[in-house]
Amino acid sequence: MHTVVERELELKLVLSPERSIPVPARLTYRTNDPYAVHITFHIGSQTPVNWTFARELLVEGVFRACGHGDVRIWPTKVEGRSLVLMALSSPDGDALLEAPSAQVSAWLERTLRVVPPGSETEQLGIDDGLAELLAPATGRADELWLSDPWPSDESRPEEGA
Numbered sequence: 001m002h003t004v005v006e007r008e009l010e011l012k013l014v015l016s017p018e019r020s021i022p023v024p025a026r027l028t029y030r031t032n033d034p035y036a037v038h039i040t041f042h043i044g045s046q047t048p049v050n051w052t053f054a055r056e057l058l059v060e061g062v063f064r065a066c067g068h069g070d071v072r073i074w075p076t077k078v079e080g081r082s083l084v085l086m087a088l089s090s091p092d093g094d095a096l097l098e099a100p101s102a103q104v105s106a107w108l109e110r111t112l113r114v115v116p117p118g119s120e121t122e123q124l125g126i127d128d129g130l131a132e133l134l135a136p137a138t139g140r141a142d143e144l145w146l147s148d149p150w151p152s153d154e155s156r157p158e159e160g161a
Contacts, residue, residue, distance in 0.1 A: 002032040003114050007107040011041070014085075014096040023097065027104070029055065029111040034120035037111070051088060055111060061086070062105055075101060 007027045012020040028038040037058050041049040053071045060066040061073025062084055072087040082101035088094065115123055 002030060004031075005029040005107065005110045005114055007103065007110075009100065009103050009107075012098040014098060020098065025099075027107050029107075029114070031115055031123050034115045034123040055108075056117070058084075058104070059108055059112070059117075062101060062108065 005028070009025055009027065011023045011025045013023045014020045024042040026040045026042075028040065030036075030038070035054055035056070036052050037055045039051045041051070043049055051071075057067050057071060057073060062075060065072070065074035067073050070089050074085050076083050076085055078098070084099045084101050084104050086097045086099065088097065
């Protein structure tokens, strides 16, 4: 069974140093995708905007600037409030978002309790899947495996013999 850790919160889309607009969002962590965090932005359109990136990136970004390319995250203080800034870039455009540091940190702590750092691979079940694939087959499956599904011309009986 897989666990989902979610948190609804309001981010701010920074339009300029003086202006920002609220953006409802949902943080989601799934144990069946243990390395990733998912953020869904509800921006008033028919379909929400989804972003997925490494949980480790968000954990580090709460404490210090990190990331490059499409996702960059860093902590800051604005008017005494602790925030996490996320700069997201895509072919459709760029966005700078502010998230309350305490809410993001509390949600991350919940994800880290569910799947501690370094134990993500265990959640994927790779060892179990490999064991199942490599386990010897039993019963009729062996007979089917050993039979030749496409006999060559050499193995066919000759006509008229």
